[in-house]
Amino acid sequence: MIEVNDIHKSFGEAEILKGVTTQFEKGKTNLVIGQSGSGKTVFLKCLLGLFEPEEGSICYDGRTYSSLSGDEKRDLRQEMGMVFQGxxxxxxxxxxxxxxxxxxxxxxxxxxxxxxxxxxxxxxxxxxxxxxxxxxxxxxxxxxxxxxxxxxxxxPKYLFCDEPNSGLDPKTAILIDNLIQEITEEYDITTVINTHDMNSVMEIGQKILFLKNGLKEWEGTNKEIFKTDNAAVTDFVYSSELFKKVRQMYIEERN
Structure with missing residues (x-):
């Protein structure tokens, strides 16, 4: 499990992360979504230990990163696997x-x-x-x-993926999503995925964190995202006509 507690990260006068608190459970696919500039990439780099927040803490199965020695940080990084966008x-x-x-x-x-x-x-x-x-x-x-x-x-105990479906056709993207989810469950890994792919959200979003302007705007599952009335989330998720139709079908089924 990764526990994120009120982390803040700035570059000069620009505050990118403004107090994000969440947790990611092992054995689940945890997705981070949000518009460009929402802080997703900086957030992922903080989880990887590439950036260290000025405030707050990140704990990996009870180990607080900022409290570790240099050797302990190096050992922790060796417990991390990374799938890059390209x-x-x-x-x-x-x-x-x-x-x-x-x-x-x-x-x-x-x-x-x-x-x-x-x-x-x-x-x-x-x-x-x-x-x-x-x-x-x-x-x-x-x-x-x-x-x-x-x-x-x-x-690894922790697997991080940055836009793993980038540049792939829809069919191949689904295969990659399924593979990541299967591996996560089989090896009981804590997996965190940065993505813009709403198909991924709907298919494997066992936990979804939605960032907006450096803040946690919403979190829940791929089932709960259909039910939310959060305007920022619905504007992001249902920006395409396809997902507008899916939401409308869901509402009609409920009624």
């Missing part, structure tokens, strides 16, 4: 090389142990025959699966 694979490395990289950097495992672990995670993301291919030789959806494999190869 996958961020090394073009000069094969799929196998990309996934092996964290093990080589941060563990003392033998080559056979690393190979076994890489084989296991590539199998889990359905990339059994892609070991020796380069990123340029595989599709965008396959690149995302490689990024997920790399993120979980260290068996």
């Amino acid at each position: 996958s961020a694979l090394f073009d000069s490395m094969t799929v196998e090389g990309n996934v092996t990289f964290p093990l080589e950097m941060f563990t003392k495992q033998s080559k056979s142990e690393m190979q076994d672990r890489v084989n296991a995670v590539l199998k889990r993301v359905n990339l059994i025959d892609a070991h020796h291919k380069y990123p340029s030789e595989i599709s965008g959806g396959m690149q995302k699966r490689v990024a997920i494999a790399r993120a979980i190869v260290m068996n």
Whole structure:
């Protein structure tokens, strides 16, 4: 579990986060949504330990980040997996090389142990025959699966995803959503996903945090988001005609 307690983050005179309090449970897909400029990226970087808030605290299973020593912070970061928006694979490395990289950097495992672990995670993301291919030789959806494999190869307690469906067609995006949710539940990981994709919200939003202007405007589940009367949330969620129709159908069913 990650507990966020009244965090504030500023850059110069610009206050980006203005006192956000929430918690993310393990074994669930926790989504962070909001318009551009709402503070989502800064919030995620605070969770990753890349930014440290001026006020408030972030606790990881009872460990308050600001109270940890340098070595303890380093150890905590090794418990984190990250899926970047553009996958961020090394073009000069094969799929196998990309996934092996964290093990080589941060563990003392033998080559056979690393190979076994890489084989296991590539199998889990359905990339059994892609070991020796380069990123340029595989599709965008396959690149995302490689990024997920790399993120979980260290068996993290916390998984962070920044727009994991960016650039994917709708069908592939759903497959990636389902994969992330399955892995979250199987490994009992605390997963936090920054997204603009409302399909993701509706499909896997077991917990949704909506930020607006650096504040927590609303939080709840993908079922509860249909029921809210919060104007900022409804304006964001139902900005497309499709979701306006979905909401109208929900209201009519209730009546």
